[in-house]
Amino acid sequence: MTENLKTIRELAEELGVSKKKIHYQVSKLDTDLIQRLDGTIYLDKSAISKIKSSMGYTSMVRVDTSNIQNRHELDSILDNEKNKLINYLKKQLDKKDSQLSTKDEQIKSLVEINKQTQNLLDQQQMLALQDKNLLEEYKSEIKKLKSLNILKQGSEKDDYIPKENPVAGTKKKKKKWWFF
Missing domain, CATH: 1.10.1660.10 (Multidrug-efflux Transporter Regulator; Chain: A; Domain 2)
Known part of the structure; x- marks a missing residue:
């Protein structure tokens, strides 16, 4: 077995x-x-x-040279095996070439994707900067409006002067709390 x-x-x-x-x-x-x-x-x-x-x-054929009468037969067998080996190696090279071309295509697509990603990132950063500038403008406008509003309210307070209480001339008696 x-x-x-x-x-x-x-x-x-x-x-x-x-x-x-x-x-x-x-x-x-x-x-x-x-x-x-x-x-x-x-x-x-x-x-x-x-x-x-x-x-x-590769499966190389082992040849028993004692059975071969002619050197020419041995050379033809060796040439045949060499050709098989060469064909096998050519197939392997073709396979590797196709793999390399596939890898080249993949690399090109990845480079293109990388460029697109970089472009999108640049656009995002520009938009973020624009948003920040807009926020700063809005804040400054709000501060201006608040300062204008405070000045306006301040001028209204100056116009209002309380009149004296006519009853103020009479004295009020202060009551002490302990009598209650």
Whole structure:
């Protein structure tokens, strides 16, 4: 059963990477691709191929040179594998280029949004300054009106002089409070 399965250590040794790297890739896999027996994690062929593809490894064909009679056959197999690798790398570069163009578009839109936000902020500050100036004008007008009103009231008080009380000539007796 375990001849078709590999442990994390075996796969790490085969790929020449650390066990931590393989363990990280395993953590991203579905649990149905992983088998646990006695605390050991075993990976099947599909899990191994997914790990290899996520780490950028291509499926290279191992060729037994003892079975090949002709050097020309070996060169054609190697050329074929090189072409596969080149095509894979081209696809990866195209993928990265499309991601970069998408990021460039996103950056442009964010810059435009930033400009709009700055413009709105400037407008808000101008309106706040206008409001402040209007408030100051209103306050000064209110002070002027109050001062005019106080002067007007003061002149009316000067015009009013109370007349003497005709009964004032008679003396009133002061009553003492303790008689009550």
